[in-house]
Amino acid sequence: MKKNRLMRIALPLLVLAIVVTAWDRTVCVFDIQPFVLPRPELVLTTLIADRSLLWHSLLVTLGITFEGFFLAAAGGIALAVAFNQWRVVEYSFYPYAVILQVTPVLAIAPLLLIYLPQPLAVLACAWIVAFFPVLANATLGLNSVDRNLLALFALHKASRWQVLWKLKLPSALPQILAGLRIAGGLSLVGAVVAEIAAGSAGAGSGLAYRIAESGYRLNIPRMFAALLLLSAAGVAIFFALSALSHLALRRWHESALPRDY
Amino acid sequence: MQSAIPGASIVSLRGVGKTFDNGTVALERFNLTVREGEFVSLLGPSGCGKSTALRIVAGLSGPSEGTVDWADTGRAGNKSIGFVFQEPTLMPWRDVAANVRLPLELSHAAGAPAQTAVAQALEQVGLGEFARSYPRELSGGMKMRASIARALATEPPLLLMDEPFAALDEITRFKLNNDLLALWQRLRRTVIFVTHSVFESVYLSQRIVVMTPRPGRVFTEIAVDAPYPRDEAFRTSAEFAGFCRTVSATLSQAMMGGVR
Numbered sequence: 001m002k003k004n005r006l007m008r009i010a011l012p013l014l015v016l017a018i019v020v021t022a023w024d025r026t027v028c029v030f031d032i033q034p035f036v037l038p039r040p041e042l043v044l045t046t047l048i049a050d051r052s053l054l055w056h057s058l059l060v061t062l063g064i065t066f067e068g069f070f071l072a073a074a075g076g077i078a079l080a081v082a083f084n085q086w087r088v089v090e091y092s093f094y095p096y097a098v099i100l101q102v103t104p105v106l107a108i109a110p111l112l113l114i115y116l117p118q119p120l121a122v123l124a125c126a127w128i129v130a131f132f133p134v135l136a137n138a139t140l141g142l143n144s145v146d147r148n149l150l151a152l153f154a155l156h157k158a159s160r161w162q163v164l165w166k167l168k169l170p171s172a173l174p175q176i177l178a179g180l181r182i183a184g185g186l187s188l189v190g191a192v193v194a195e196i197a198a199g200s201a202g203a204g205s206g207l208a209y210r211i212a213e214s215g216y217r218l219n220i221p222r223m224f225a226a227l228l229l230l231s232a233a234g235v236a237i238f239f240a241l242s243a244l245s246h247l248a249l250r251r252w253h254e255s256a257l258p259r260d261y
Numbered sequence: 262m263q264s265a266i267p268g269a270s271i272v273s274l275r276g277v278g279k280t281f282d283n284g285t286v287a288l289e290r291f292n293l294t295v296r297e298g299e300f301v302s303l304l305g306p307s308g309c310g311k312s313t314a315l316r317i318v319a320g321l322s323g324p325s326e327g328t329v330d331w332a333d334t335g336r337a338g339n340k341s342i343g344f345v346f347q348e349p350t351l352m353p354w355r356d357v358a359a360n361v362r363l364p365l366e367l368s369h370a371a372g373a374p375a376q377t378a379v380a381q382a383l384e385q386v387g388l389g390e391f392a393r394s395y396p397r398e399l400s401g402g403m404k405m406r407a408s409i410a411r412a413l414a415t416e417p418p419l420l421l422m423d424e425p426f427a428a429l430d431e432i433t434r435f436k437l438n439n440d441l442l443a444l445w446q447r448l449r450r451t452v453i454f455v456t457h458s459v460f461e462s463v464y465l466s467q468r469i470v471v472m473t474p475r476p477g478r479v480f481t482e483i484a485v486d487a488p489y490p491r492d493e494a495f496r497t498s499a500e501f502a503g504f505c506r507t508v509s510a511t512l513s514q515a516m517m518g519g520v521r
Contacts (some may be wrong), residue, residue, distance in 0.1 A: 146350060148347075152363075156368060166363070166366070166367075
């Protein structure tokens with residue numbers, strides 16, 4: 001068990017070391033210019049040198065990501081509850097939720113940018129991408145409640161509110177949390193896509209904009225540094241949501257229990 | 262106060278039929294009268310409509326035809342029926358005490374009286390020490406005990422049990438049979454017990470209602486007039502074996518299309 005855990009940490013680190021070394025050696029041996037492919041060390045020094053600029057951009061992007069995520073979580077769960085409570089609402093709106101999801105957000109972004117002020121358009125993109133997994137998972141969870149427990153609630157003449165609050169929502173919690181975990185990563189994607197589509201400069205420019213801008217200026221090290229920050233942000237969001245899910249489910253749900261085999 | 266007299270009818274089903282939306286006829290002209298304080302079993306093969314009959318008594322499903330008549334005090338409000346399902350049907354996110362408290366919560370009973378009722382129900386099924394455990398930490402038999410405690414929490418005069426021990430191993434089943442009988446003698450609740458086990462029905466009940474396969478009808482009723490308390494000695498007695506033989510023979514007649 002302990003050995004297994006060690007391997008799970010050591011092996012990815014080993015892979016990272018090999019890839020970074022190979023990258024570094026390749027750049028040296030073939031004498032590749034920094035504006036084509038910078039050495040890993042240069043990426044790190046750029047990250048430190050441009051820290052105030054990049055940090056500011058990171059905060060902008062993260063701000064939009066979180067706003068988009070919270071709106072998606074609230075909207076997705078609220079809509080799923082509405083679907084579950086009133087069939088008419090589900091039949092009326094579900095197809096449009098699907099259409100919104102299957103239309104590539106990159107194609108919607110330019111339109112949104114015409115009609116909405118830029119920060120709002122970026123937020124709308126983050127929301128559109130992130131809300132569907134919450135809606136889909138929460139709907140699945142709310143509809144998969146144990147039939148016998150529903151019968152038990154009916155036997156005791158439970159109100160609709162009691163069934164929702166004491167039975168359906170807790171029983172759907174694992175699926176809702178799974179939806180939120182996907183939504184966390186996707187709201188970052190939505191924010192980045194919209195920033196790139198927006199492409200205009202300004203004081204409030206996020207990391208994605210920095211990447212696009214550095215690309216135009218052939219400042220490849222900064223592109224890498226910004227990219228590194230973006231993936232670090234994505235990983236942090238994923239771990240935070242996984243930890244939340246684990247804390248909420250550890251007492252009872254199969255997914256959070258230690259495995260014997 | 263008719264119902265206070267032992268043997269007064271608590272509920273009767275008259276000419277009850279149930280046809281499902283897909284056309285399956287689960288019950289046909291089903292008649293059953295259950296008397297106060299009685300332990301009666303519905304015995305029949307899988308799919309003979311036993312569970313359907315129980316759900317109709319519980320009001321979880323309406324009869325397509327016929328009537329369900331309650332004695333005046335038989336169903337005062339919603340708290341007078343306890344239902345135990347085939348599976349423990351516990352909520353995994355609540356600990357045992359909170360699971361047992363659920364029916365009280367749903368009828369807005371709270372505070373100290375509810376707390377006492379929960380503790381008492383857990384004590385009755387021998388789970389007093391496991392109040393804070395989560396369902397996943399319990400064995401199959403203990404989960405079933407928790408489920409029975411939940412059904413007892415509102416102190417219902419009528420307890421409906423739908424093959425509650427079918428999924429348990431024999432040793433656990435025997436133990437739970439004994440405990441259920443002890444509980445029944447102490448509390449004097451009316452019990453309608455659905456089972457497909459001849460031995461279980463003979464061991465537990467005062468009266469066995471043998472049902473025919475689809476559509477479910479009452480084939481005949483057999484009184485098991487062995488005295489209580491029944492224990493392991495009864496389980497191995499010639500008397501018990503005799504009843505089992507009679508009931509088995511009746512059941513196979515019922516299976517062969519109801520020719521008596």
